[in-house]
Amino acid sequence: MNYYSLNKKAPNASFKEAVVKGLAPDKGLYFPEQITPLSPSFFDNIDRLSYTEIAFEAIKQFVSPDIPEPILKTIIEDTLSFDFPIVKLNENISTLELFHGPTMAFKDVGARFMARCLGYFNKDNNEQVTVLVATSGDTGGAVANGFLGVKGVNVVILYPSGKVSDIQEKQLTTLGRNITALEVHGNFDDCQAMVKTAFLDEQLTSNMQLTSANSINVARWLPQLFYFIFAYKQLHHTYNDIVFSVPSGNFGNVCAGMMAQALGLPIAHFIASNNTNNVVTRYLQTQHYKPKPSVQTISNAMDVGEPSNFIRVQEIYKNTFSDLKDNLSSYSFTDDETKAAMLEIYNDFNYVADPHGAVGYLGCKAYLKENPKAHCVFLETAHPTKFLGVVEEVINKKQPLPVQIQSVMGKEKESIIISTYDELKGFLLK
Ligand SMILES: *Cc1c(COP(=O)(O)O)cnc(C)c1O
Secondary structure: OEEEEOOOOOOOEEHHHHHHHOOOOOOOOEEEOOOOOOOHHHHHOHHHOOHHHHHHHHHHHHHOOOOOHHHHHHHHHHHOOOOOOEEEOOOOEEEEEOOOOOOOEOHHHHHHHHHHHHHHHOOOOOOOEEEEEEOOOHHHHHHHHHHOOOOOEEEEEEEEOOOOOHHHHHHHHOOOOOEEEEEEOOOHHHHHHHHHHHHHOHHHHOOOEEEOOOOOOHHHHHHHHHHHHHHHHHHOOOOOOEEEEEEOOOOHHHHHHHHHHHOOOOOOEEEEEEOOOOHHHHHHHHOOOOOOOOOOOOOHHHOOOOOOOHHHHHHHOOOOHHHHHHHEEEEEOOHHHHHHHHHHHHHHHOOOOOHHHHHHHHHHHHHHHHOOOOEEEEEEOEOHHHHHHHHHHHHOOOOOOOHHHHHHHOOOOOOEEEOOHHHHHHHHHO
């Protein structure tokens, strides 16, 4: 598969080039040249296929011929070494739990897949690749864990000092080896700005191969389409009219769902559920796209003022507003509404949701008011104990810590404190 840049001013790239570069030279996001739907027999036989067989069939066109099929099979088996269960709350609402991976956030699948692809591309290459990534919390841990020990790859993670949860900080500062955490005096936007400056800095890019591990990278973005097919496999006998409510920040996950739909998955509709960072909710109401600086919320992984993948969403609908609007609804909720939803989910269904999942649940409820026959699946994108403070406060109950979280809590944090871009550059060049 070849990929073109959505800025249309760069040469097309193979899967390998797109992964190694991250962003096209014209700063556009890469998008696949074609999307060939899966055969009807794939969906007819889905009950007989394992998750790894499903994932293999779904992604092979996007990575061929750069990764040979037997290698791709191994990469997928290693990536998907945990479960993706559906929990039914009532006849109209289920949740798809995407937090059973090593860092308990849905980003584990994309990070693990991308790390293994880069590891394969680097196996007979003596040049180092540096993965540079800014995180508001979950990306850092998933990337650190996914890339730990991958040969030829150095990972540098920038995170805002004092603005990630204790558990998130432990997950990204305690691994060592090829992972370095830079603790930035500033907020997430400052981290993101430094990373962007680095990618544009010719003195850096002529000296080293820099790539990103945010969802702009096709190898992190595309594997997320698996989730929607896994949910369909679990629900298609019971429900016809399946819709997904996706707690959205950079819109990589919901956009991957739309790719699954383009592959032929019978999904009736998508809901992008937002916190008060609601540029897309407003766009669907007004047809005016107006990014704004992000504001801090309790669902902090969605505190994004200008979602980087929305341009891919528009490309899927060929930039036709009415087609997009027919297939996507979007709602936005405040922190108070989110907390009330967490309590409601706990009281009514005896289920503990994290703040991101709770926003997804509210999106389902809003949509079901107009479409009472649908079955809405909200994605539970992080385990509730990753947001322990707010979860325990809202439901007023102590939560047991899962082993994945316990195992990092006792470890020693190691970070390098920086305040300016020059300090970042100095670190990268040394
Ligand atoms: C990253 C993240 C999101 C948002 O996903 P996007 O693909 O950026 O829209 C939602 N919830 C959690 C817990 C996350 O870590």
